[in-house]
Amino acid sequence: MDEQPSRKEWESFFSRLNVGAEEIQELIDRQDVAEAYFDQLRSAISDQLSDSLDFHLPEGYRVDKYKVLEELGKGGMAKVYRASRTDNLFEQEVAIKFLSPALNSHKYSEYFNAERKLLATLNHPNIGKIFDGGITEEGLPFMVMEYVKGSTITAYIRSNHLSQNQIVRLIIQVGHAIQHAHSRFVLHQDIKPSNVLIDEIGNVKLLDLGIGKFLHEDEESEFSFGGTLKYASPEQIKGEPITTRSDQYQLGVLAFELISGAHPFQGEKEEVRQQILSGTYPKLTGIRKDLTLVIGKSMSKNPDDRYESVASMILDLENYLRKYPVSARPDSWKYRTSLFIKRNQLTSLLILAIILVTSTAAVLTRIQFIETEQERSKVQEVNEFLTRIFDSNDPDLAQGEEITAAMLLENSKEELSEISDPEVKAYTQNLLGELYKKLGLWEEAGPLFFDALKNYQATPIQGHELEIANLYNNISGYYRDVSKYQEADSVLRLAIPLLEQMAQTHPLALARSYQDLAYVLFLKAEFEEALQMIKKAVYIYENTRKEKSRYTYSREVELVFAYTTMASIFREQSELDSALIYNQKSIALGEKYADENLSVRNIPLNNQSLIYNRMGEYDKQIEVLLELYNHNKLIYDESNPKLIASIANLGSAYNKKGDIVMGDSLNQIAYESYLKKFGPNHNYTVSTLYNLANSKYQQEQYQQAQFYFKAVLEADINNLGEDHPYVAGDYV
Structure with a gap:
């Protein structure tokens, strides 16, 4: 849309109409008088409304x-x-x-x-x-x-020294809030930093929705439209119809300011107006071109040149973070290829597998040293298999489709038929299953593990007992991940006898299986046997000289996890003093080895918070969980189960403390995230729903509570069986 005509443009227009000079001057003077009048009127109204706020409400009002x-x-x-x-x-x-x-x-x-x-x-x-x-x-x-306890988004970014990607994640949260409002036919019209707060756990809270139509809280008292001048869209300044794209424009201005640290429009009131109307602002520097284009598209002075919706803008921001193409940038093969290379973190597990295969024979099941031509041929066979996976995803052959880790793995399953040696095939299937599992594709991992087991069973067991035991552990882990605890228990009991025969040569692998079985028994609430198993694991870890096994972490890292499991068992048995002793051991040891494995720091801290919960020390629990959450959000994306668990545990803690609003809000976020990722019957989803049910019951919202409790009961019976203590608790 065009800008308002200037005085010179009016003069030129009237001259073409053959209007006399005196008449031109009179008309233009009337325009100037009118503008001055309305400026004075706005100022007077603003002063009157501001004066009417000269009241004070005493404490206790x-x-x-x-x-x-x-x-x-x-x-x-x-x-x-x-x-x-x-x-x-x-x-x-x-x-x-x-x-x-x-x-x-x-x-x-x-x-x-x-x-x-x-x-x-x-x-x-x-x-x-x-x-x-x-x-x-x-x-x-x-x-x-x-009431949001926290700070404005700008203050939060400064105090926490957030990276560009972390800031973009906050902007995405703001966008989700705006899009939700738009879906309910609510416009904001005054999106600015003071209306975006960050709560104590780093979540965005958008304020003042919908009241910008008559509530113009501009810090500088410049009320020429419904909102704050520096964040106004061109159509707002012109008094033209406001749409969802007007809010999108303001989100773009906010993003510009947060990313660059400076507002795009500077100067006196009239200068700012002209900059906005002309779309003139400094070029963003020091950031990737894709992000510049996304912000620029959202800030287009013509609404038709912006995104169709805030949701489309959010999608581009999410694609930017994932290193996928953004719609704001013209497409090309070179562009897609460069992004594919940048986002190879998603496929680095497969690339690592290739490097391992080509550089050492240790990755090939039982082959410790390549001594024969037959063994070298097995290495070559796995090399060729992995190479075919990547060849089948050549960008030139993909016809413009996006290449993802999941696509690479899917093609790998098709290529498995080309492998003839059952031992090599079994190893490769097990490897791919582990990669699927690490990508969170649990349902896809299981069939690969089962097929690998069939191929191992088709070969003589002698010589690869360790590989079969490791495969049993992987199958058990798959069952545990999908909340099938009895199956997980049964399969582990197949691995342990094999490993007990190799206790002298592979003590850490045996200890790891004892530890895994202890954790499954813990999940089944069979605490006495779980304690026996974890004590066996701890004894081996504490007394072996072997530092590492092919299928385990280092001895010290494994010991951290074992101490934490033991502390968890004591916690559930209400032996809180013993729980604290072992958990403090795990925390102290974990701090030394956090560089080797992040979980050795996070898992003990999370368990410490649960122990505080049992002790009724809710403030201490929240303090630990906030530390854990702030650490996790720097590492994991929003869909990672470890980050979701931090949110869920915080929700439970706030509920126990009596902060129902904060607790319910966090639990709802966690529940929806788990539901989307794992489905309704997964243990994580059910646990969070149980917390929500308890909260609704405490608030006397009995109908909602009953609905939640019924869903929890059905899921627990499905996962745990009628005799599990949790099911008995559900009936109560």
């Missing part, structure tokens, strides 16, 4: 069922107070926004109430909730909102 505690801040047309519930149903702190009394007219009251009801329907973890609202006896319109 009652609003419905809430009691005012303290003033949190003041904007151009509203004051915000922290308040608490007074009805003793449960502890809850809220933020109450009191609007200017000048807005208490019949017109605004109707709009305000309709808007409040609409906003109350928004239910998203990244949107600050609206609980209630109305008008006080003194005539103050108010909204009761979720």
